Amino acid sequence: xxxxxxxxxxxxxxxxxxxxxxxxxxxxxxxxxxxxxxxxxxxxxxxxxxxxxxxxxxxxxxxxxxxxxxxxxxxxxxxxxxxxxxxxxxxxxxxxxxxxxxxxxxxxxxxxxxxxxxxxxxxxxxxxxxxxxxxxxxxxxxxxxxxxxxxxxxxxxxxxxxxxxxxxxxxxxxxxxxxxxxxxxxxxxxxxxxxxxxxxxxxxxxxxxxxxxxxxxxxxxxxxxxxxxxxxxxxxxxxxxxxxxxxxxxxxxxxxxxxxxxxxxxxxxxxxxxxxxxxxxxxxxxxxxxxxxxxxxxxxxxxxxxxxxxxxxxxxxxxxxxxxxxxxx
Amino acid sequence: xxxxxxxxxxxxxxxxxxxxxxxxxxxxxxxxxxxxxxxxxxxxxxxxxxxxxxxxxxxxxxxxxxxxxxxxxxxxxxxxxxxxxxxxxxxxxxxxxxxxxxxxxxxxxxxxxxxxxxxxxxxxxxxxxxxxxxxxxxxxxxxxxxxxxxxxxxxxxxxxxxxxxxxxxxxxxxxxxxxxxxxxxxxxxxxxxxxxxxxxxxxxxxxxxxxxxxxxxxxxxxxxxxxxxxxxxxxxxxxxxxxxxxxxxxxxxxxxxxxxxxxxxxxxxxxxxxxxxxxxxxxxxxxxxxxxxxxxxxxxxxxxxxxxxxxxxxxxxxxxxxxxxxxxxxxxxxxxxxxxxxxxxxxxxxxxxxxxxxxxx
Numbered sequence: 001x002x003x004x005x006x007x008x009x010x011x012x013x014x015x016x017x018x019x020x021x022x023x024x025x026x027x028x029x030x031x032x033x034x035x036x037x038x039x040x041x042x043x044x045x046x047x048x049x050x051x052x053x054x055x056x057x058x059x060x061x062x063x064x065x066x067x068x069x070x071x072x073x074x075x076x077x078x079x080x081x082x083x084x085x086x087x088x089x090x091x092x093x094x095x096x097x098x099x100x101x102x103x104x105x106x107x108x109x110x111x112x113x114x115x116x117x118x119x120x121x122x123x124x125x126x127x128x129x130x131x132x133x134x135x136x137x138x139x140x141x142x143x144x145x146x147x148x149x150x151x152x153x154x155x156x157x158x159x160x161x162x163x164x165x166x167x168x169x170x171x172x173x174x175x176x177x178x179x180x181x182x183x184x185x186x187x188x189x190x191x192x193x194x195x196x197x198x199x200x201x202x203x204x205x206x207x208x209x210x211x212x213x214x215x216x217x218x219x220x221x222x223x224x225x226x227x228x229x230x231x232x233x234x235x236x237x238x239x240x241x242x243x244x245x246x247x248x249x250x251x252x253x254x255x256x257x258x259x260x261x262x263x264x265x266x267x268x269x270x271x272x273x274x275x276x277x278x279x280x281x282x283x284x285x286x287x288x289x290x291x292x293x294x295x296x297x298x299x300x301x302x303x304x305x306x307x308x309x310x311x312x313x314x315x316x317x318x319x320x321x322x323x324x325x326x327x328x329x
Numbered sequence: 330x331x332x333x334x335x336x337x338x339x340x341x342x343x344x345x346x347x348x349x350x351x352x353x354x355x356x357x358x359x360x361x362x363x364x365x366x367x368x369x370x371x372x373x374x375x376x377x378x379x380x381x382x383x384x385x386x387x388x389x390x391x392x393x394x395x396x397x398x399x400x401x402x403x404x405x406x407x408x409x410x411x412x413x414x415x416x417x418x419x420x421x422x423x424x425x426x427x428x429x430x431x432x433x434x435x436x437x438x439x440x441x442x443x444x445x446x447x448x449x450x451x452x453x454x455x456x457x458x459x460x461x462x463x464x465x466x467x468x469x470x471x472x473x474x475x476x477x478x479x480x481x482x483x484x485x486x487x488x489x490x491x492x493x494x495x496x497x498x499x500x501x502x503x504x505x506x507x508x509x510x511x512x513x514x515x516x517x518x519x520x521x522x523x524x525x526x527x528x529x530x531x532x533x534x535x536x537x538x539x540x541x542x543x544x545x546x547x548x549x550x551x552x553x554x555x556x557x558x559x560x561x562x563x564x565x566x567x568x569x570x571x572x573x574x575x576x577x578x579x580x581x582x583x584x585x586x587x588x589x590x591x592x593x594x595x596x597x598x599x600x601x602x603x604x605x606x607x608x609x610x611x612x613x614x615x616x617x618x619x620x621x622x623x624x625x626x627x628x629x630x631x632x633x634x635x636x637x638x639x640x641x642x643x644x645x646x647x648x649x650x651x652x653x654x655x656x657x658x659x660x661x662x663x664x665x666x667x668x669x670x671x672x673x674x675x676x677x678x679x680x681x682x683x684x685x686x687x688x689x690x
Contacts, residue, residue, distance in 0.1 A: 225454065227458070232441070235441035
C-alpha cells in the first residue's frame, strides 16, 4: 500500500510540473502587455519600461518561469526601494488590477468556493446514490420510470436556468429564503446556511441527476453478478445483498466520478456563483479574464489542476481500499 | 376425455410421474409437476416442463443433460433464486414441511443457506471479490444464527479445515483471487455446509476445474455427505461424475425428464435413445474409434417439437409406427420399479436395439 501511494505521488509531482509549465506558456503567450496595463492612463514609455523591469518581464521566458516557480516555494521580492514588496510563500505573483498579492486574493475567496462545493457534494451524493439504488431495486416500476424521466430533465437543463428558476420562485415570488448575502459560517451559521442553501441545491440538481443514473446502472450491472446470486443463496436479506454486496461492487466508477466532479467544483462554479452573487474562485476567475489579469488566471488554473490531480490520487487510494485486487499489484 | 389433451408447446401434465427411489432415507425434498417459463422478446421460453422428483436424506440425485435442458433452472426454482421479474414458476416444491412455490419470498429466504444450500459452477465469480473468504463465511453463519462474530469465525475456521484448506487460520483472511480454483470451490462448499443444511444443490461444481481437482472436489462432497447425511442434488453433464457419486439419475432433455432411474440401470439398462446417445458419447480409455456424438442440436425451448422433443435427432423414430414420434408426445412411462422413460419404442424393440448396439455394456 505504501509503495503504491509513493509511486502515485511521484507521478503527481511530474504531472503538476507539466501542468504549471503549460499553464504558464499558454497565458504568457497571450498578446497583452502586463507592464503597460499596470501603468495607468498617463503612461510614458519610460514608466512602462521601468514597470517591465520591476516585474521581471524583460527577462527571457525560462527565467521568468523559473522565478515564478521559485516564488511559490521561496517567496519573492518585487522591485527595490520604496516600491519594494515582499510576497510570502506560496507566492503566485502580484495582481496589478487589484493591487494585491494573488495568494491573498485567492485565500480571501477560497472558503466560499469550498463551502459551496462541499455542501453541493453532500446533497447530490446522498440524493443521487439513494435514489439510484431504489430505482435499480424497483427497476421497471413507476417509481423507476419517474426517476429516469426526472433525471433526464435535470441532467439536460443548464445550471443557469435551474439557478434562475430557483431564484425567481424561492427568493422573489415566495420569499422563503432571502437573497443570498454571504456571511462566514464562523460568524452566523444560520445566516450562512440560508445563504448557501439555494446555491447548493442549484449545483446539486445537475449532479444528483447524473449520479442517480450512474448508481442505477452500476447497481443493475452488479445485481446480475454470480456473487449476488451466492449472497442470496446464503439467505441474506435483500437489503443486505444490495447494500453490502451489490453497492460495494458497483462503487468504483461512482467514486471516480465523485472525486473528479468535486475537484472540478473546487476550481470554481462560475455560473452558480454569478447567479447568487457569491464571490468565490469562479467569479474571481471571470473578473480576471475580463481584465486580462494574467497572474490571477495562471494561479487559478494551476490551482484547479492541483485539485484534479490530488483528487485523482485520493480516488486511486480509495480504489485500493474498496478493491483488494488493486492492493496486491 | 380426448378434448382435454393439450397439444403443442408444453408436455401434458398427465405425463407427470413421481418415480420412487431405491434409497430408503426420509424424503427431504419433493418436487411435484414443476414448470418454469420465461417471457422474452422472442416469445415464451418453456425452460422446465412438469418435472417431478424426490430426494431423500443421504441420497445423491444427479440431474444430467445438455446446456439448456432446464437442469439449472429447475434447481434455481427450487431454491427460490429465479427472481419474480419474468419467470413464471408453477407446481409444488415441498421442503422442510412447507410448500415453497406458494410461500413468501422471506420464508424461502430463511431456509436458504440454513436448510438448503447451493454451490455454483465458477467459484471465482460466485465469491465476492471484495470480501475476504473469512468475512463471507462469517456472514453465512450470522445470517441465520444469533452468535458472536468470534463464534462465527471459529465455525468458519472449523469448516475451512474440514474442507481441506491447508493452514486455514492463515488463509481465512485471504481474498478469493488469492486462492486457486480448487481452493475456491472448497470455500464455496464450506460456506454452503456451514449451517449443516439438509439439502445441497451443486450446480456443475466441477465444470470450471482441472480434472485432478475435479476428482478431489467430488471425493470431498462424498465424504461430507457421509459425515453429515446431507442430501445432494448434483447437476452435471459429466457422466463420469454421475457414475461416481449418484444413487439416482434424471436425464433431462428439452426442459423435461427424458429418463429417470437408479444409476446402475441408467448405465446398464438405459431405456431411451437420448440416454443411449449420451452413453455412446463418453470417451473410454483404450478406445481407438471415434466418439459417437448425437447428431443435431437441442430443441429451441420457444418452439418445442409437437411430438417427442427428441424425435428430430432420434435414429430410431422410423421403428415407431404411424409416425407417432412426430405427432404425439410420449408419456413418462414406468419401465421398472424405480425406472421411467419417455419413449414410443416398445420394451421389446428397446431390448433388441440395446443388444444390437451393445448399449449398456
